[in-house]
Amino acid sequence: MFKKFIALLVSLATVFTAVSCEGKKSEEETVTSTVYPDFTVTFFDVGKADSILLQTENSTVIIDCGEKGDGKEIVSFLEEQNIDSVDCLIITHYDKDHVGGSAKVINKLDVKRVLAPDYEEESDEVEKYRKALDSKGITPELLTQDTEFELDGVSYTVYAPQKTFYGEDNDNDFSLVTKAVYHDTSIIFAGDAMEQRLEEVMDIGTCTLLKVPYHARELDNLGEFLDNTKPKCAVSCTSAEEFDKSTQKALYERGIKSYSTCENGRITAVSNGNQIEISTEK
Numbered sequence: 001m002f003k004k005f006i007a008l009l010v011s012l013a014t015v016f017t018a019v020s021c022e023g024k025k026s027e028e029e030t031v032t033s034t035v036y037p038d039f040t041v042t043f044f045d046v047g048k049a050d051s052i053l054l055q056t057e058n059s060t061v062i063i064d065c066g067e068k069g070d071g072k073e074i075v076s077f078l079e080e081q082n083i084d085s086v087d088c089l090i091i092t093h094y095d096k097d098h099v100g101g102s103a104k105v106i107n108k109l110d111v112k113r114v115l116a117p118d119y120e121e122e123s124d125e126v127e128k129y130r131k132a133l134d135s136k137g138i139t140p141e142l143l144t145q146d147t148e149f150e151l152d153g154v155s156y157t158v159y160a161p162q163k164t165f166y167g168e169d170n171d172n173d174f175s176l177v178t179k180a181v182y183h184d185t186s187i188i189f190a191g192d193a194m195e196q197r198l199e200e201v202m203d204i205g206t207c208t209l210l211k212v213p214y215h216a217r218e219l220d221n222l223g224e225f226l227d228n229t230k231p232k233c234a235v236s237c238t239s240a241e242e243f244d245k246s247t248q249k250a251l252y253e254r255g256i257k258s259y260s261t262c263e264n265g266r267i268t269a270v271s272n273g274n275q276i277e278i279s280t281e282k
Contacts, residue, residue: 021185021208021232021257021276036273039154039182041209042077043267045281046070048215048239049097052189053077054180059151062105063090063178063189064098068125071101075108085110087151090158091129091140092175092191094121099129106132115158117174118142143176155181162200172214173197179204183273187211188229198225205229208276209269212236212251216260218244226254233278235267236260 037057044051044066051066053074060083065071078084089111091099105111106129114133133140141147143160150156159177166173175191188204190213191197198213198221207229213219216236234251236243240262251258257278259267265281 021278033274034183036153036183039180039185039271039273041180041187041269041271043211043235043237043261043269044070044073044077045261045265045267046073046237047097047261048237048242049100050092050191050211050215050237051101052211052237054154056152056154059154060086061088061090061151061156061180062086064092064191065089065101065105067097067100068128069101071104071108074101074105078109085112088113088115088149088156090114090176090178091116092177092189093117093171094119094123094126094129095171095192096123096125098192100125103128103132106136106138111136111138114138114140115147115176116140116142117161117176118144119161119164119171119174121171153182157181159201159204161197163196166196170194170196175213177201177204179207182271185209185271185273185276187269187271187276188231190214195219195221198222202228207231208233208271209278210234210256212238212247215239215242216244216247217242218246222247223250226250226256231256233257233259233269233276235269235278236262238262 040055042053046066049066050064052063054061148157157179161174172192172194173196175193178189180187185208187209188207189211193213210231215238268279
């Protein structure tokens with residue numbers, strides 16, 4: 001019965017097309033707040049895959065490009081805005097549902113910087129990604145230490161994996177985890193981090209919005225991670241089959257407003273520096 005209740009609550013979330021998630025506020029904050037230019041994050045609906053675009057008026061960042069064929073959606077989306085360059089492309093790890101569309105993005109756009117984890121993976125998708133980098137003369141920065149940079153008022157910290165081995169056939173825990181801070185709002189993009197990787201970033205701090213790790217599958221320490229990060233809202237890039245009931249329950253019990261690409265289609269989060277407004281396609 002409880003599972004049915006949770007499923008109903010998730011489906012009801014699609015009724016609301018715009019909900020605000022407030023950022024942190026200081027005790028000295030006055031009634032009026034400074035409104036800053038929009039910082040917009042688009043979560044593309046590409047099934048059980050990550051494809052995320054982060055934009056300000058003067059900067060463009062991409063975190064993952066979905067599977068093969070998904071890169072063209074990002075390219076078309078940017079071309080419609082007459083944008084042909086990307087300040088930074090972050091590949092969280094080399095699974096095909098994260099790196100698959102990257103060759104298209106690299107080939108079609110002027111990508112100025114690429115950040116990726118430092119481990120080896122062989123697949124057709126990775127080979128095409130490497131060839132695209134070579135054709136453009138791009139040397140990716142393979143992170144072994146955390147790195148920070150700022151673009152148009154947004155402060156980024158990209159957290160590198162702390163180990164060189166997480167177990168056989170476990171490259172999810174090599175995921176780069178990114179935190180973007182824009183004035184009083186912040187977003188954590190957790191890639192496909194599983195239990196070991198979540199332990200490494202357990203002290204990452206609080207956030208306004210969380211991109212739920214590992215396509216919202218079940219994780220033993222997800223509850224602890226949610227308690228530490230305290231998101232007001234959460235977005236899951238997932239399919240209906242992968243969106244685990246335990247994850248839905250963990251979000252619901254903590255009063256976290258939950259959105260998923262499988263239920264809501266394309267999801268857009270817009271920060272004005274004080275709060276984040278979520279709008280959905282469905």
